[in-house]
Amino acid sequence: MQILTNPQELTAQCRQWHKDGETIALVPTMGYYHAGHESLMERGRQLGSKLVVSLFVNPTQFGPNEDLDAYPRDHERDAAIARSHGADLLFMPEAGSMYAKDHATWVEVPDMARGLCGASRPIHFRGVCTVVMKLFQLTQADVAVFGQKDWQQQAIIRRMVRDLNVPVRIETQPIVREADGLALSSRNVYMTAEERAQAPQLHKGLELARALARQGERNAGILRDAVLRYWAENLPLGRLDYLSVVDAESLEPLDTLNGRSLMACAVRMGKARLIDNILLED
Template sequence: MKIITNPTELQRQCLAWRKQGLSIGLVPTMGYLHNGHTSLIDRARPECDRLVISVFVNPAQFGANEDLSSYPRDFESDCAKAEAHGADLVFAPEPGAMYADNHATWVEAPKLGEHLCGASRPVHFRGVCTVVTKLFMLTQAETAVFGEKDWQQLAILRRLVRDLNIPIRLIGHPIVREEDGLALSSRNAYLTGVERAAAPNIRKGLLKLAGKVREGERDAETLKRFLTEEYAAALPMGVVDYIEIVDPDEISPVETIARNALAAVAVQMGKARLIDNILLEV
């Protein structure tokens, strides 16, 4: 497995593979790989001849008071896991290699970023769209795999690919969870023992909400109040950032669930901001 840190070298390698008629797959990550990441790698591996894993803590998607400096990192472990799951190349640039001092070009889909994570993290999706577009250009990938835990991110990237006619196929992969239901996240490492014990209640609340929908409840405000009360009782140490029910493609709030909708939440548990979602099928 190759390790490349220079964007130009990565592009040169990927263009050479394309010239040989080889297809390229991409799994973008911020590193500190866990079983959720390796499941993305496993999903991408059969889709391509050469598989690239990016390991890059992208400063452009962090706000001023967020955890850029403390975000967990373990590059040696990341490379070992990537290689064990069949990666051909790990791309691990320094921020200065991806963003020049006078960097002035950004990619965004602001309408889809108005709600959910975009409301409290206003620069986040601009940073995501920009770095992912750069990775698409550098790798010339034909396929890329993203996790559905970041549902809003995936919806925005699908729109980006459609609107800019980028010749790549995006595959969404289901959320990977611990046995107790907690969605895997690199930020789970921040949780204290007490917080970790309570965190599965995020998923349990979403399952209860989905049950209400199956029983016939269709009013979004009623459902959101229900989940707010559930979290107040089950997650007393948690601070809810949002509880929203949105159109799964437009990421816009719905008042009545007339067709499939997405219930999405973000809860601050100590140092960890945890997100989760569930598709409400009608």
């Protein structure tokens, strides 16, 4: 496995692979790998003859009071995991090589970024779209793999790719969970033992909403209220950021389930901000 830090060297290698008839699968990450990241790499390995994994804690998607400096990092361990999952190239740039001091160009999908996580993280998806577009440009990847835990992120990236005619196919992988249902996240390490013990109730509340939807409940407000009551009893340490029912593709808020409806949430557990989602119907 090659490890590169220079964007120009990454581009040169990917151009050579394309010239040789190879197909490139890209897995963009911020590192501190867990089984969810591993599933993305495994899928990428299946989809391309060459697998590029990027590891970059992207500063432009963090707000002023967020955890950029504290974000967990273990690059040596991450490199070993990427190698063991068949990565041909691990791209680990420094921020200065990705953003010039006078960087002034941004990519964003503002309508889809206003709600859900974007409401409390107003610059987040602008940073995500910009860095992902940079990675698409640098690698000219044929396919890129993202996880469904960040549903809003992958929906926005799909729209960006469609609107700008980017020649890359977007693949998504299901959420990988702990045995008790908690969605895997690098930020789970922020939780105390007591917070971690309650955290699985986050997903159980979403499962309650799906069960009610399958029993025939169509009113999004009623479903939302049922989850909030459940969390009030079973997740007392949680502080609600949002709980919304939206169209799974457009992310538009829904009053009534529409055939492909998504319930998405963010809840703060101490220093950790947990996100999760569930398709209420598909």
